[in-house]
Amino acid sequence: MPHPIPTPVAPPPDILRCAYMELVVTDLAASRNFYVDVLGLVVTEEDNDAVYLRSIEEFIHHNLVLRQGPVAAVAAFSYRVRSPEELDRAVAFYTELGCEARRAPEGFTRGIGDSVRVIDPLGFPYEFFYDVQHVERLAWRYDLHTPGALVRLDHFNQVTPDVPRAVKFMEDLGFRVTEDIQDAEGTTYAAWLRRKPTVHDTAMTGGDGPRMHHVAFATHEKHNIIAICDKLGALRLSDRIERGPGRHGVSNAFYLYLRDPDGHRVEIYTQDYWTGDPDNPVVTWDVHDNQRRDWWGNPVVPSWYTEASPVLDLDGNPQPVVARTDTSEMAVTIGADGFSYTRPEDASRAQDDADVLPSWKQGEYKLGHQL
């Protein structure tokens, strides 16, 4: 691994969970319509410049901030820590790594108190806080629930060029790997990392980065995701659906990927599994396994691999993007250089036979053949 990030002597902050994302949007009214009127997130508070939204089961002030700005981007991936003292640890941990850390005793957003924002060694704007305003948890307010109710923030997904380098840093920050995608040559294409006992709080997806791949909200059950699809169809907004619905191989969750009015990607996700035991087994998927990203073998559209949102520095400027140099998952699975198999016994001949999938199936994976 070139240029590994050194392990700080200072201990990492004790992170509880991913808590909220701050998104910069270019048309606040259009974004509010998408997240509130279409997806049903709850408005905790709003003004002319920002809307603070939460999911049905949340008791902290917000899980998503929409802030009007000139460039669609991500201003913060925010995590809640276990106690106020953990903020001192965060400052020491990142300062030792030479990262810029800013502390705001009154918070960077409404509803949240003492907070630390940093640009981490991977180039992402991370935030840590403990102090937060409590609001009503609407879990029992079934009179307010919609058929596609979003009940929790589940995870973030980050695009970064060197996945093993990112994973090593995140392990130093106290995260554990639950699943990953590799090939026989040892290239890692993506990894899923958790603090809370689910499959992940964030994932590292190999690609040009730092960029934000998606933010994910959970529904209670699969049928809630189908209801969101039906609603989008009824509103003639089916073009907001990028991929799915389907069943993931990785994480075993049911999923749907949407694009918001600025192109920010939002995943709706439900029913992954408990990972809280200390000896939770890591699941490694072969990049050529056609069921890793969709358990039913449905195609991953090329835009899902290539498009992602810029991230901002602490002054609000877009972070420069570094190209991935390891092979890309799209290149090795789609197109002239790629192959995929459904049954493991087919993998041995797949290297010599790009048509290991039936021709009618394989065509779906070729660039330019999406219908």
Ligand SMILES: [Fe+2]
């Ligand atoms: Fe996800």
